Amino acid sequence: MHAFDKISIQEMSKNDMLLIIEALDYTGKNTKINEFIQLKNNILQELSTLAEIGEEEFLEYLKSETLSI
Numbered sequence: 001m002h003a004f005d006k007i008s009i010q011e012m013s014k015n016d017m018l019l020i021i022e023a024l025d026y027t028g029k030n031t032k033i034n035e036f037i038q039l040k041n042n043i044l045q046e047l048s049t050l051a052e053i054g055e056e057e058f059l060e061y062l063k064s065e066t067l068s069i
Contacts, residue, residue: 017047018062 009017021040028036048058 014062015066018066021059021062 021044024036024040024043028034028038028040044055044059048055051058051061053061
């Protein structure tokens with residue numbers, strides 16, 4: 001197995017990304033394990049920075065794009 005430091009999400013669908021973000025949020029809130037919320041926030045922050053829009057705006061974009069499928 002090859003060692004790697006980073007994983008690319010370039011080929012991940014918008015639907016899959018939204019599902020991961022919502023699952024992390026749900027799990028964090030229902031288990032009270034803060035690391036899930038932190039991971040969700042980190043992912044959302046990175047993606048919204050790449051898209052050059054705010055986090056809430058990016059989340060709404062994902063929701064609108066996946067609902068139109």
